[in-house]
Amino acid sequence: MQVTNRKRVMVTGGAGFLGSHLCERLLNDGCEVLCVDNFYSGTKDNVAHLMAHPHFELMRHDVIFPLYVEVDEIYNLACPASPVHYQRDPIQTTKTSVHGAENMLGLANRLKAKILQASTSEVYGDPEVHPQHEGYWGRVNPIGIRSCYDEGKRCAETLFFDYHRQHQVEIKVVRIFNTYGPRMHPNDGRVVSNFIVQALRGEDITIYGDGAQTRSFCYVDDLIEGFVRMMATGTEVTGPINIGNPDEFTIKQLAEAVLAIVGGNSKLVLKPLPQDDPKQRKPDIMLAQEVLSWQPSIKLNQGLIKTVDYFRTFLAL
Ligand SMILES: NC(=O)c1ccc[n+]([C@@H]2O[C@H](COP(=O)([O-])OP(=O)(O)OC[C@H]3O[C@@H](n4cnc5c(N)ncnc54)[C@H](O)[C@@H]3O)[C@@H](O)[C@H]2O)c1
Numbered sequence: 001m002q003v004t005n006r007k008r009v010m011v012t013g014g015a016g017f018l019g020s021h022l023c024e025r026l027l028n029d030g031c032e033v034l035c036v037d038n039f040y041s042g043t044k045d046n047v048a049h050l051m052a053h054p055h056f057e058l059m060r061h062d063v064i065f066p067l068y069v070e071v072d073e074i075y076n077l078a079c080p081a082s083p084v085h086y087q088r089d090p091i092q093t094t095k096t097s098v099h100g101a102e103n104m105l106g107l108a109n110r111l112k113a114k115i116l117q118a119s120t121s122e123v124y125g126d127p128e129v130h131p132q133h134e135g136y137w138g139r140v141n142p143i144g145i146r147s148c149y150d151e152g153k154r155c156a157e158t159l160f161f162d163y164h165r166q167h168q169v170e171i172k173v174v175r176i177f178n179t180y181g182p183r184m185h186p187n188d189g190r191v192v193s194n195f196i197v198q199a200l201r202g203e204d205i206t207i208y209g210d211g212a213q214t215r216s217f218c219y220v221d222d223l224i225e226g227f228v229r230m231m232a233t234g235t236e237v238t239g240p241i242n243i244g245n246p247d248e249f250t251i252k253q254l255a256e257a258v259l260a261i262v263g264g265n266s267k268l269v270l271k272p273l274p275q276d277d278p279k280q281r282k283p284d285i286m287l288a289q290e291v292l293s294w295q296p297s298i299k300l301n302q303g304l305i306k307t308v309d310y311f312r313t314f315l316a317l
Contacts, residue, residue, distance in 0.1 A: 006055065008070065010034040012063050012104060013077030015042035017183050018118070018176075018220065020050075022075060025224050027053055034071060038062040040092070041080040046183050063100035064092075067107060073231060074115040076104045079153070081120075082188035083146065083274070090148035097152030098159070105163040108170075116172040116231050117160050119240060121281055122150045123175060133284035134175070134240050157240065164238055172230045172237065177244025177283045181220030181303060182310035192217060192304075195255050196311050199262035209273040211252030216282045218245035219303030222296035229292040237291055244283035245296040257301060261308050 009026050013019045014035030019042065026033050032055045035047055039060065050056045061067055063078045079096050080086040086093040101117065108115035124132045125140035140150045163169040180192035187197070198205045226243035249257075255268055288294045 004032075007031045007072050008034065009073045009075065010036060010069065010071040011075045011077060012036045012100065013042065013079060013118070015039060015044060015046050015058070016077060016081070017042075017046070017181070017185065018081075018179065018223065019075075019077045020046035020183055021181070021220050021224050022077070022227060023047060023050055023056065025228060027056055029228070031055070033057070034059060034069060036061050036063070036067065037078065040096075041082070041085040041185065041188070063103055064095050066103045069107070071111065072113055074104055074108055074113055075118070075227065075231070076101065076115060077118040079118070079149075082185065082190045083149075084187070084189040085185075086149040087145055090145070093148040094152040097149070097156045101156035101159045105159055105169060109163060109167045114170045114172065114231060115160075116174065116227065117156060119157055119173050119175045120149075120153050121175055121177040121242070121244065121283065122146070123154050123157065124281075125150060127280070130280055131246060131282040131284040132242070134242055134287055161238070170235055171239070172233065173239035173241070174227065174230050175240050175242045175283075176223065177218060177242065177281065178215055179218045179220055179223045179244070181307055184307070186311065186314065191215065191251060191254065192258075192307065193311070195258040196262065196304075196308055197315070199258050199264060199266050200308070200311055200315055202264050202266060204267045204269045205255045205259070206269050206271050207251055207255060208271050209251070210270060211255065211268070212250050213273075214248045214250050214280050214282065215254070216245050216248050217254070217300055217303070218243070218296055219298035219306075222298050226288060226292060226294045229294050233291065241287050241291060242283040242285055243288055243294070244285065246283055246285055247300060248282045249300065254300075257304055258308070261301075261304055
C-alpha cells in the first residue's frame, strides 16, 4: 500500500552514465526512485552520492529476468551503450534489449504504469538520409558486429509498439543521439571520453578514419530534460522522438576543442575506421521541438568544460 503521494519511479540501468543523472533529477523532482542495475557497465560509484537519500533505493537485478515491484513509471535504460561494452558479450546485449524490454513491458502492463524506452540513433544504422528524422526506417546490417546493439534496440521498439497496440500500454520511445558528460566511462571507446582522457594523460589523440566524419553531441543535462518532458506527455504521445543536439562537428573539430580546454602537447594520430562505423549522424529534432517544446541549450564548449573537470578529478583519485 502506498502511504505517500510521492511518485514511484523505476530506472533500469540506473547505475550507468545516463541512468545516474536521471535518478538524481527524479529525486530532485520529489520522486521515490528505484534504481535497478546488474552493474554490467555501470557502477555503484555512479550513485554513491544518492545512497543516503531517503527516497532512493538500489537493487541489483538483471532485466533479462522478470521483476515484480510496484511503481508508477518505468524508464528502461538497461543496456550497455558503448561498442566496447556491448561487443564484449553480444548475446547478452541482444538478450538485455529484447528480454529486458519484454520483462519491463510485462510489468508496465500489469501495473498500468507508463514506460519510457531509451532507444538510440543506432536504429538508423549507416543512414542515407541526413539529418535523420523519425520517419526514416534506417539502414542496419543485421549480421555485423554492431548488430547485437542495433537490432536489439530495433526489436525492443517493435515490442514497445506491439504492447501499445495489443495491450494499450502507455509507451514513450525516445531515440537518443550521442550524449556526453560527467560519469561517462573512461575506457569505453566513446569518442568524447577517449579524447578527454588521452588529452589529460598527455597521450596522443587517436582519430579513427580521417577525422572528417561528423557527429553531434548532446550534453547529459539537456538529454535528461528531454526524458522528463517525454514522460510527462499525454497518452497520445508514444514517439519515437529523437533527442539529441543537431549542432554538427567533425571528429577533428572535437579533438581540437578538447585540446584547447585541456592544453598540453598531445598530437592527433589517424587510425583505420572500425567496421560499420557510420560516416554521419545528426538528429532532426523538429518533433521534439513541437511535441516537447524541447531543444538543447548547452553548447559543446560549455559541456566539454564540465566533462573535463569531472575526468580531471576522476583520474586524480
Ligand atoms: N550515452 C549515449 O550517448 C546513448 C546513446 C543512445 C542510446 N543510449 C541508451 O541509453 C541507455 C543508457 O546508456 P548509458 O550511456 O548510460 O550506458 P551505460 O553503459 O553507462 O548504462 C547502462 C546501464 O545498464 C546496466 N545494464 C546493462 N545490462 C543490464 C541488464 N541486463 N540488467 C540490468 N542492468 C543492465 C549497466 O550496468 C549500466 O549501468 C542505454 O539503453 C543506451 O542504449 C545512450
